[in-house]
Amino acid sequence: MGIKLVARARLDAWVDSLVQQQTVYGAQAKGDRFAFDRLERASALRLDYDVTILPPKKYFQPQREVIMRFNRKTVEFESVIDEEPFVLFGVHPYDMVAISQMDKVFTMNQFDKHYMARRANATIVVSSVETASSSVFAACMNNATMRGKSGHDVLITKLPSGHYVVDPRTEKGDNLCEGLAEAPEANAEALDAREKVLNQNEKSLRKYELRVLPEDLPALLDRSRSHPVWQEKAELCYSCGSCNFVCPTCYCFDVEDEMGWDMETGHRVRKWDGCMLVDFAAVAGGHNFRSKRSARYSHRYYRKGKYSWDTYGEISCVGCGRCITACTANIANPVEIFNTLAEAPQ
Amino acid sequence: MIKPRIAIFDFACCEGCQLQIVNMEEELLSLLEHVQPVEWREAMSDQSDDYDIAIVEGSITREEDANRLREIRKRAKTLIALGACATLGGVNKLKNLFDLEEVKTAVYAESASLPILETATVQALHEVVDVDYRIEGCPIDAAELTYVIKCLLIGRAPAPPNYPVCVECKLAENVCRYDYDEICLGPITRAGCRARCPSNAFWCFGCRGPVDDPNVHAATQVMEQYGKTVEDLKVKLTLFGTQ
Numbered sequence: 001m002g003i004k005l006v007a008r009a010r011l012d013a014w015v016d017s018l019v020q021q022q023t024v025y026g027a028q029a030k031g032d033r034f035a036f037d038r039l040e041r042a043s044a045l046r047l048d049y050d051v052t053i054l055p056p057k058k059y060f061q062p063q064r065e066v067i068m069r070f071n072r073k074t075v076e077f078e079s080v081i082d083e084e085p086f087v088l089f090g091v092h093p094y095d096m097v098a099i100s101q102m103d104k105v106f107t108m109n110q111f112d113k114h115y116m117a118r119r120a121n122a123t124i125v126v127s128s129v130e131t132a133s134s135s136v137f138a139a140c141m142n143n144a145t146m147r148g149k150s151g152h153d154v155l156i157t158k159l160p161s162g163h164y165v166v167d168p169r170t171e172k173g174d175n176l177c178e179g180l181a182e183a184p185e186a187n188a189e190a191l192d193a194r195e196k197v198l199n200q201n202e203k204s205l206r207k208y209e210l211r212v213l214p215e216d217l218p219a220l221l222d223r224s225r226s227h228p229v230w231q232e233k234a235e236l237c238y239s240c241g242s243c244n245f246v247c248p249t250c251y252c253f254d255v256e257d258e259m260g261w262d263m264e265t266g267h268r269v270r271k272w273d274g275c276m277l278v279d280f281a282a283v284a285g286g287h288n289f290r291s292k293r294s295a296r297y298s299h300r301y302y303r304k305g306k307y308s309w310d311t312y313g314e315i316s317c318v319g320c321g322r323c324i325t326a327c328t329a330n331i332a333n334p335v336e337i338f339n340t341l342a343e344a345p346q
Numbered sequence: 347m348i349k350p351r352i353a354i355f356d357f358a359c360c361e362g363c364q365l366q367i368v369n370m371e372e373e374l375l376s377l378l379e380h381v382q383p384v385e386w387r388e389a390m391s392d393q394s395d396d397y398d399i400a401i402v403e404g405s406i407t408r409e410e411d412a413n414r415l416r417e418i419r420k421r422a423k424t425l426i427a428l429g430a431c432a433t434l435g436g437v438n439k440l441k442n443l444f445d446l447e448e449v450k451t452a453v454y455a456e457s458a459s460l461p462i463l464e465t466a467t468v469q470a471l472h473e474v475v476d477v478d479y480r481i482e483g484c485p486i487d488a489a490e491l492t493y494v495i496k497c498l499l500i501g502r503a504p505a506p507p508n509y510p511v512c513v514e515c516k517l518a519e520n521v522c523r524y525d526y527d528e529i530c531l532g533p534i535t536r537a538g539c540r541a542r543c544p545s546n547a548f549w550c551f552g553c554r555g556p557v558d559d560p561n562v563h564a565a566t567q568v569m570e571q572y573g574k575t576v577e578d579l580k581v582k583l584t585l586f587g588t589q
Contacts, residue, residue, distance in 0.1 A: 030519065030521065031521040032521060032525065033521050033525075035519050053516075053519045053520075053521065054516070054519045058519075063517040064517075235561075235563060235564070236561070236563070236564045236567055236568070237561065237564065238510060238512065238533040238534065238560075238561050238564050238565075239509070239510070239557075239559075239561065240509070240510045240512035240513060240532075240533050241509060241512065241513050241516070242512050242513075242516050245513065245516035245517065246516060259496050259500060261373070261376035261377070261379070261380070261496075263380070263496075263499060263500065272517060274513070277508075277509045277513070278508060278509065278557075278558070278559060279508050279509070293561070326516065326522070328512070328522065328524050328533055328568060329533075329564050329567070329568050329571075330568075330571060
């Protein structure tokens, strides 16, 4: 199927028919903010959202998931795999970049079948950003648009005219867009208007200006181990992990067995963990590899700007700005930290 | 397997935490397949001095209560403090902020001098005896009690969360209460409640007490950022005696 130019009413009718046929998660209002949630009707879909509180990673790696059931008497066990197909509607480009990175992480050493089953069953509709959040800096990280990127099945972009350019990118995307077969093809004028929207996003999705190139962050961090900023900022760190949990590229988890009342059967649970939490690096025998707040505080930046680069060749801060907003103490702004490091004499 | 004998005792409190155990309803029957309750005033008439696990609710406000608790400690192999009054002193600890005689007169008026109303400063259980495990909260979450009991049955050390309520708030994808210009105790309060209050549009009251190493410095510094004072924060902390 080609690229379609779709009026809002037709888009809504399409979404309404999708939610009748399958599980669709879409960006919706939550209090004064936004969150991805099960979509019941097109009118609840808020493609004009700025940023969701949690990234869509929760649909691939849920906050808490049962990964195995076991019987400790008979020593039998079976994996639990979630194979329900679903549509994720309205993902922003920076979050799509994060999902693609997580695909790497969950397959590069051990193939994580729990994560990948969900990933394989997902159809992802990326929406070009319509409203910039107050702390987004995705453009600084080259993640303002999907230009030169993949992983998404459909790209939709709202034009100033109010129409949407709906661009299926994969076979899954084509199938999803079947309901738009009657819509007109996007003409050159519409495609040109889309380019202008994307150009604009590359300018506007930078509420903070990163004064180093993303690819220079590994070297910058490498020479900044003893910079006083780690200690300074860590003094205000609650070790609450908020910056971890809202981050689309934080995937750390803890695994725990929960017993049933028969004391024989139980299940193994995987749940989100975060490197800011005091017990994250605590091991048997009582040792804690990062018992100091400053060690934990700096670790997050090294993980985002250097370790992921060393491990799989990407900077894992995508510029969504969620950590900036989520941090009650206002000490989690990666741009501020990286710029501070860059100012230090080499 | 011989079932461990459990006794549940109460001191100064509203007994609401015990009520959470009663409210377990069907799950209570599963629990009773593994333990033998021998004393539990709120739910049964039997009494016994022979028990393995003592679950103790309430705070200690009189010398005779302290002595009774010491006896319980002697008899029990394991002592579990149940709920905010037992673990922190709880709301009862507000009394300690005032002159004792004034408090007595305010509450009991002309009867204040009766010997039966003799009362002392409020203490949490661990201020009187050694406590093995704490189940925090006002009221407790029964799921945490069953977790601790299952751990004991299976021979594993219970590990209550040592991270702040913010964790569970983020997992629930709540809007931060600071965004609503409120002082929330979530950043320094021990999680385990599944962020019950913030998930229902209230700030965290701190009923589970602080995490092991709360960043008090951050908590006070942050007040200024939000146009609040350290005094505002202290008032909030006073409610459950965690100041």
